Amino acid sequence: MKKLFILLTTLVVLSFSAFAEQQAFITDQLEVTMRTGQSSQHKIKRMLKSGKPVKVIEQNKETGYSKVRLNNGSVGWVLTRQLVYKPVASLQLKSTLNNLSIIKTENKKIKEELSLLKGEAGNTANENKTLSAxxxxxxxxxxxxxxxxxxxxxxxxxxxxxxxxxxxxEREMQTITRENQALQDSSAQDWFLIGGGVLFGGMLLGLLIPKISWRKKSSWDSF
Structure with missing residues (x-):
């Protein structure tokens, strides 16, 4: 009998030691009791609100209790049926609302950026119009x-x-000037010759006239 008890105890210990920690959440109820032991007779250590995350570090299928650890390090026992392994509806709703808020914020930001881009596009259009002008x-x-x-x-x-x-x-004027000069020179020469001829004729007449007068006088004296 003693050997059987030792064997069962060993199996229970081995089952506890082989259990890997799991993330769990308090079921979707108002509050759940976390006790110091694996029965309703044990002292209530604290009350856990619905959706509170816990780490399951041990499970006892015979008693129906699981040993959990809170984020602050506190350890206690809760009924296994009061644990779920996915976020409860309230957490899912909260997460959904948070995501919705994020989406709205991003949507608002996108709208602002779009409005800014439209403004920049308008400015660009005006600049293009100015550049075209x-x-x-x-x-x-x-x-x-x-x-x-x-x-x-x-x-x-x-x-x-x-x-x-x-x-x-100018060339024609120079040519005409030279021709005029040549004509003037030729005219001067002609006048010089004419003057010389007149002078010579006068001198000749001056010589002839006295002789003619003397001859006439001589002829008159002979009468």
């Missing part, structure tokens, strides 16, 4: 500059032609 203005100015440049080239060409005509006219 400036581009058109610069295009007109470029056309004006090209027209002015073309006019300047035409003026330069006309100036070059005028300069060429001036040079030709």
């Amino acid at each position: 400036e581009t058109e203005k610069l295009s007109h100015e470029l056309d004006s500059i090209r027209a002015t440049a073309a006019s300047a080239i035409q003026v330069a060409q006309e100036k070059e032609l005028l300069q060429e005509r001036v040079v030709n006219l």
Whole structure:
């Protein structure tokens, strides 16, 4: 009998030592008692609210109790049937509400970013419109500059032609001046010759007239 008791005790100890810790939650009830031992006769250590997370470190199928450890390190016994291994509805609802709040916050943030992007897009459109107007203005100015440049080239060409005509006219004037000078020189020579001829004729007459007068006088004296 003693050997049988030792064997059963050993099996129970081995079953406890082989149990791995599991995450569990207090069932969806108002409150659950955590006791110092594995019966309702043991002292209540504290009351656990629904959804409170605990670590299951031992289970006793015979007594129906599980040994749990709280996050603050406190250890006690609760009924195994009062444990669940997934979040209870209240926790799921809380998690869902938290997720919904996060989603709403992110949605609001996305809307703000979208509004900001729309504003930036509007600014970009205005900037593009301004750039288009400036581009058109610069295009007109470029056309004006090209027209002015073309006019300047035409003026330069006309100036070059005028300069060429001036040079030709100066050459013609020089030619005419030389011809006039030559004519003046020729006229002076002619007048010099005429003057010389007149002078020579006068001198000749001056010599002839006295002789003619003397002859007439001699002829008159003979009568």
